[in-house]
Amino acid sequence: AQSVTQLDSQVPVFEEAPVELRCNYSSSVSVYLFWYVQYPNQGLQLLLKYLSGSTLVKGINGFEAEFNKSQTSFHLRKPSVHISDTAEYFCAVSGGSNYKLTFGKGTLLTVNP
Amino acid sequence: GAVVSQHPSRVICKSGTSVKIECRSLDFQATTMFWYRQFPKKSLMLMATSNEGSKATYEQGVEKDKFLINHASLTLSTLTVTSAHPEDSSFYICSASLVAGEQDTQYFGPGTRLTVL
Numbered sequence: 001a002q003s004v005t006q007l008d009s010q011v012p013v014f015e016e017a018p019v020e021l022r023c024n025y026s027s028s029v030s031v032y033l034f035w036y037v038q039y040p041n042q043g044l045q046l047l048l049k050y051l052s053g054s055t056l057v058k059g060i061n062g063f064e065a066e067f068n069k070s071q072t073s074f075h076l077r078k079p080s081v082h083i084s085d086t087a088e089y090f091c092a093v094s095g096g097s098n099y100k101l102t103f104g105k106g107t108l109l110t111v112n113p
Numbered sequence: 114g115a116v117v118s119q120h121p122s123r124v125i126c127k128s129g130t131s132v133k134i135e136c137r138s139l140d141f142q143a144t145t146m147f148w149y150r151q152f153p154k155k156s157l158m159l160m161a162t163s164n165e166g167s168k169a170t171y172e173q174g175v176e177k178d179k180f181l182i183n184h185a186s187l188t189l190s191t192l193t194v195t196s197a198h199p200e201d202s203s204f205y206i207c208s209a210s211l212v213a214g215e216q217d218t219q220y221f222g223p224g225t226r227l228t229v230l
Contacts, residue, residue: 036221041204043206043221043223045221046218046221090157101147101159103156
């Protein structure tokens, strides 16, 4: 069984500040890890993913995440956020061959001017 | 690449009617598609996994006779909410997995907002 914990339900930050959205997971098998972003009334857009290889993954819109196996974490970071980054962010994990995703509960990032 | 569309984006229907939602992978073939339901300010709940040419696999607690899923081709899956009731009102999102190249990556559609009066 897999589970994902997003430690912060809401993260308010000021524009141009750095941000880190935390994600921890548990799984009994090797995992693939994902971050998705959801803007209001829209579907999910893939930000970045870790399948294998380098543990530092760069995604779209200036986001990056680091896979830490020993800490079972996959935190999302951006050095300088914009107002347009305001959205809900979901961390997700899959493992095995059925491609099922298990989502965290989401973190609402609010960027204030 | 990896674009998934859904139609309609928004539907309002009367209680007791059936509603069909289409999910299409526009630029890739998807052997597996997924249907999710999202309640306001909540995460996504997987309803079922749909494989082309075979019966869908439903998650525990999801009524297969209520939510009919058909995956007729490698680019199209449909979800039919039968005899819809107000409690079925929700945001329904589909996703599709690439067949080859980038395994284990799901690409999501824009969602369908269903309101049952």
